[in-house]
Amino acid sequence: MGLLNEPRRRHSPEEMIWCIGEWSDDENRTIEENTVGYSENGRVSIGAIPDGEHPLIHWAYVYSVTKDVYSATKDGGIEISEAADKWTSKSKIRVKNGEVDIHSVKVAVAEILNQCGGRHVFIESLHFEKDGKVSAFLGS
Numbered sequence: 119m120g121l122l123n124e125p126r127r128r129h130s131p132e133e134m135i136w137c138i139g140e141w142s143d144d145e146n147r148t149i150e151e152n153t154v155g156y157s158e159n160g161r162v163s164i165g166a167i168p169d170g171e172h173p174l175i176h177w178a179y180v181y182s183v184t185k186d187v188y189s190a191t192k193d194g195g196i197e198i199s200e201a202a203d204k205w206t207s208k209s210k211i212r213v214k215n216g217e218v219d220i221h222s223v224k225v226a227v228a229e230i231l232n233q234c235g236g237r238h239v240f241i242e243s244l245h246f247e248k249d250g251k252v253s254a255f256l257g258s
Contacts, residue, residue: 129231129239131224137240137257138163152218164218165245171210172252174226178205178234205230211244211252218244227254 139151140158156164207226212219227241238256245253 128235129228131221131228133239134224134227135240136220136224137242138244150220152220154213154216154218162245163243167213167218167244167246167252169213169215171212172246172250174207174211174223174230174254175247175251176205176227176230176254176256178203178230178236178238178256203234205234206251223254227256
């Protein structure tokens with residue numbers, strides 16, 4: 119599956135980090151969970167998402183470079199928009215037999231981050247919206 123985004127891509131699906139699951143001290147990593155309806159400690163991490171293909175949405179601010187980000191400036195050379203915008207992926211996430219295809223989510227998240235210039239690469243939850251799209255909560 120390729121990335122369908124702007125020519126100046128900054129993020130790849132391999133850089134996206136799936137944070138839905140349970141921590142294993144034995145394996146020293148998160149055991150990935152992709153089952154629809156999954157919850158952790160009473161908090162729903164993957165909502166009730168029907169089987170099929172769905173666009174991914176994320177509310178994010180627009181991050182843009184205003185000057186050399188490596189210079190010692192007060193704002194670090196990054197300008198952040200005043201209000202969050204709704205971003206929609208061009209590719210779709212897949213849900214089959216009650217399981218989310220993790221790679222398809224990573225592709226869609228990378229697209230959205232490349233569109234808005236965002237930097238939150240930790241995929242922390244997914245929820246089905248009334249319009250048939252799936253929203254993602256991303257952390258840093």
